[in-house]
Amino acid sequence: MMYKHNFDKTILRSYDIRGIYEKTLNNKDAFMLGYFFGIIVKKNSPGKKSPLIIIGMDGRLSSPTLEENLNSGLIKSGCEIYRIGLGPTPMLYFASHYYNADGAIQVTGSHNPKNYNGFKIVLNQNSFFGEDIIKLGEFAKEGYSAEINGFSKNVDIYDRYIQKIIEPIKNLNDKLSNKTIVWDCGNGASGPSIEMITKKISGNHVVLYSKVDGNFPNHHPDPTDISTLKIMSDKMKVVNADIGIGFDGDGDRIGVIDKQGRPIAGDLLTSFLAHSIEVENKADHTVILDIKSSSVAYDKIMSLGLNVEIGKTGHSNIKKRIKEINSPLAGEMSGHIFFADKYYGFDDALYASIRLLSLLANDVNLEKFISSLPKTFVSPEIKLPCSDRIKFTVINNISKNALEDYSPENITIIDGVRAKNNFGWWLIRASNTEEALIIRFEGKSIEDKEELFLEVQKRLKIEGLTLEYN
Numbered sequence: 001m002m003y004k005h006n007f008d009k010t011i012l013r014s015y016d017i018r019g020i021y022e023k024t025l026n027n028k029d030a031f032m033l034g035y036f037f038g039i040i041v042k043k044n045s046p047g048k049k050s051p052l053i054i055i056g057m058d059g060r061l062s063s064p065t066l067e068e069n070l071n072s073g074l075i076k077s078g079c080e081i082y083r084i085g086l087g088p089t090p091m092l093y094f095a096s097h098y099y100n101a102d103g104a105i106q107v108t109g110s111h112n113p114k115n116y117n118g119f120k121i122v123l124n125q126n127s128f129f130g131e132d133i134i135k136l137g138e139f140a141k142e143g144y145s146a147e148i149n150g151f152s153k154n155v156d157i158y159d160r161y162i163q164k165i166i167e168p169i170k171n172l173n174d175k176l177s178n179k180t181i182v183w184d185c186g187n188g189a190s191g192p193s194i195e196m197i198t199k200k201i202s203g204n205h206v207v208l209y210s211k212v213d214g215n216f217p218n219h220h221p222d223p224t225d226i227s228t229l230k231i232m233s234d235k236m237k238v239v240n241a242d243i244g245i246g247f248d249g250d251g252d253r254i255g256v257i258d259k260q261g262r263p264i265a266g267d268l269l270t271s272f273l274a275h276s277i278e279v280e281n282k283a284d285h286t287v288i289l290d291i292k293s294s295s296v297a298y299d300k301i302m303s304l305g306l307n308v309e310i311g312k313t314g315h316s317n318i319k320k321r322i323k324e325i326n327s328p329l330a331g332e333m334s335g336h337i338f339f340a341d342k343y344y345g346f347d348d349a350l351y352a353s354i355r356l357l358s359l360l361a362n363d364v365n366l367e368k369f370i371s372s373l374p375k376t377f378v379s380p381e382i383k384l385p386c387s388d389r390i391k392f393t394v395i396n397n398i399s400k401n402a403l404e405d406y407s408p409e410n411i412t413i414i415d416g417v418r419a420k421n422n423f424g425w426w427l428i429r430a431s432n433t434e435e436a437l438i439i440r441f442e443g444k445s446i447e448d449k450e451e452l453f454l455e456v457q458k459r460l461k462i463e464g465l466t467l468e469y470n
Contacts (some may be wrong), residue, residue: 003076004143005032011118012137014432015129015316018109018118021062025117030069030107033119036140037128038077038150041103044123050080050150051102056092057085058108058189058250059212062117067107070119071152078148079103082155086212088190088251089120090348094164095157096122097344103128108189111222111248114214120250126323127316162196165351168276168342168358169201175361176203182244183353184232186221187213190251193350201357206239208232221248223255223335223349224266233261243360245353252315253335254349256356258366267293269356270331271300272369276355277328277341282306288321288330288338290314291415292381292440295425296373312415314432315347333381376424377449378442384460384467386437391430394437394463398428401459423448426456439467 007029011019017033019025038053045051053074057063067083074081079102084095089106096104103123109116121128128136169176181203185191191210198205208231209218219228223246232244236257244257256264264272267289279285282305289297290313301308311321315336322330328341337352338345360366386394399413412418416429416438424443431438437460441452457467 001147002143002145003032003035005029005036005140007032007137007140009137012133013118015127015314016110016118016120017133018112018116020115021066021117027065027069030066030119031073032140033105033136034070034073034075035077036073036136036144037103037105037121038074038079039144039146040136040139041079041123042077045102048102050078052082052099053079054082054084054092054095054099054101054104056083056087056089056095056106058089058106059086059187059191059214060109060114060117060249061214063107063214066117070105070107075150075152076147077150078146079150081150081152083152084155084157086189086192087158087161088193088247088348088350090252090346090350091157091161091193092120093122093344093346093348094161095155096125098157098160106250108250110250111253113220114216127319129316158193158196162193162200165348165354166197166200168354169361172358172361173202176201176357179243179357179360180204180206180239180241181357182206182208182232182236182239182241183210184208184223184228184235184244184246185210186223186228186247186249187211187216187218188221188247188249188251190247190350193251194247197350197354203357204239206235206241208235216249223248223253229255229257229263233257236261243356243366245356247349248335251349252347254337254352255335258370260367262370264366264370265294266331266333266335266337267297268370268373269335270329270337271297272359272366273331273337273352273355274301274304274306274329275364276359277306279328279341285328286325288318288325288327290318290332291412291418291427291429292333292438293331294376294378294442296376300373310412310414310418313429319346376442376444377446379440379449379453379469382439382467382469383431383434383436384439384465386430386435386465388435391435391437394465395428395430397463398459401462423451426452428456428459437465
């Protein structure tokens with residue numbers, strides 16, 4: 001039988017496949033993704049009759065149906081499938097390593113609204129993204145005729161995953177007994193795991209919204225969202241908590257609030273977590289921050305004796321770069337944190353939370369750390385609407401002009417344009433997930449910040465775009 005399929009081109013994204021369920025993404029897409037990915041895995045594993053693929057899912061209402069169709073497609077490709085069921089995306093990554101799988105797919109809409117869903121994909125422990133996804137779409141369009149029945153079975157990996165996650169705290173457990181921690185699972189896929197973890201470690205744990213519910217009845221599960229953080233912050237005041245830890249819908253992004261009620265941005269959290277990196281010859285190791293990160297985070301990590309590299313935004317880009325330079329730690333503004341010193345190098349918010357608690361247990365004080373940071377004046381992440389048709393052309397034009405105005409050591413063009421001058425730094429990049437440009441700037445004073453804004457505004461105006469900012 002010939003299998004052939006056209007995916008809606010809007011769902012084939014840079015980092016994953018994602019769309020609105022039953023509008024741009026449907027059950028047939030899941031089946032065809034399973035089939036064509038399975039064939040790709042088979043071609044990639046010529047010595048194996050039935051390559052092993054792990055599949056899991058988050059708690060969205062559409063996930064069980066999509067997972068069922070994905071499984072059916074994979075079976076038709078002749079693969080062996082382990083179905084690990086409902087759990088956070090990092091649990092899928094863990095299972096892929098644990099079983100040394102040839103591929104893995106998580107059905108997840110990540111932090112998107114509840115009517116969205118999608119797939120995060122792994123091939124041989126590497127992210128399957130960018131060109132890989134485009135090629136899969138082209139392969140499906142051409143079609144393929146082979147039907148070899150594979151087989152699938154349910155596998156329980158939960159206990160082994162939790163045991164691995166809590167390893168960093170094993171010998172410090174009693175040191176948490178006087179700490180009060182608020183956890184906000186947002187009714188996402190991390191809920192059952194957090195319930196298990198909090199029963200195995202000491203401390204006074206207050207767990208919010210751990211029941212998985214794809215309607216997200218309490219709040220949208222985005223740990224960088226101000227309204228989400230307010231719920232956690234209010235609860236922390238009531239119970240006099242030492243720290244608050246929140247998760248997105250599929251457990252790969254973390255949000256943290258310190259004892260003083262301050263939300264800790266992903267780059268600053270990474271610089272704090274860098275205290276837990278124990279490697280010989282720190283000067284030989286490089287921590288990766290994404291292009292949106294503050295110069296304060298950069299300088300703080302450097303002060304610990306580690307090197308820092310500014311890299312492309314996007315969890316897939318960072319995972320690839322970690323392997324290339326053997327980095328022990330990476331972090332994004334969005335709350336994706338990656339440990340590769342004693343862990344696998346993928347973004348796991350649950351593991352990051354345990355590494356955070358291990359620092360608190362060793363009396364490395366988060367409030368003192370945040371209070372000690374130099375005061376800078378940084379803009380929020382500004383999203384300027386810009387059509388997919390022109391956004392990359394706009395960035396190319398701004399890059400060319402900026403390269404004429406700046407010396408090479410003060411400009412980075414790996415992901416948009418980031419430039420450093422006497423006032424601070426500014427960034428303009430094209431979003432990979434939205435029809436928008438992302439803008440950020442940081443100065444040492446309000447006046448510096450204003451100068452940076454005026455420069456960014458001027459460069460955008462040349463491209464016919466208007467930036468307003470209060």
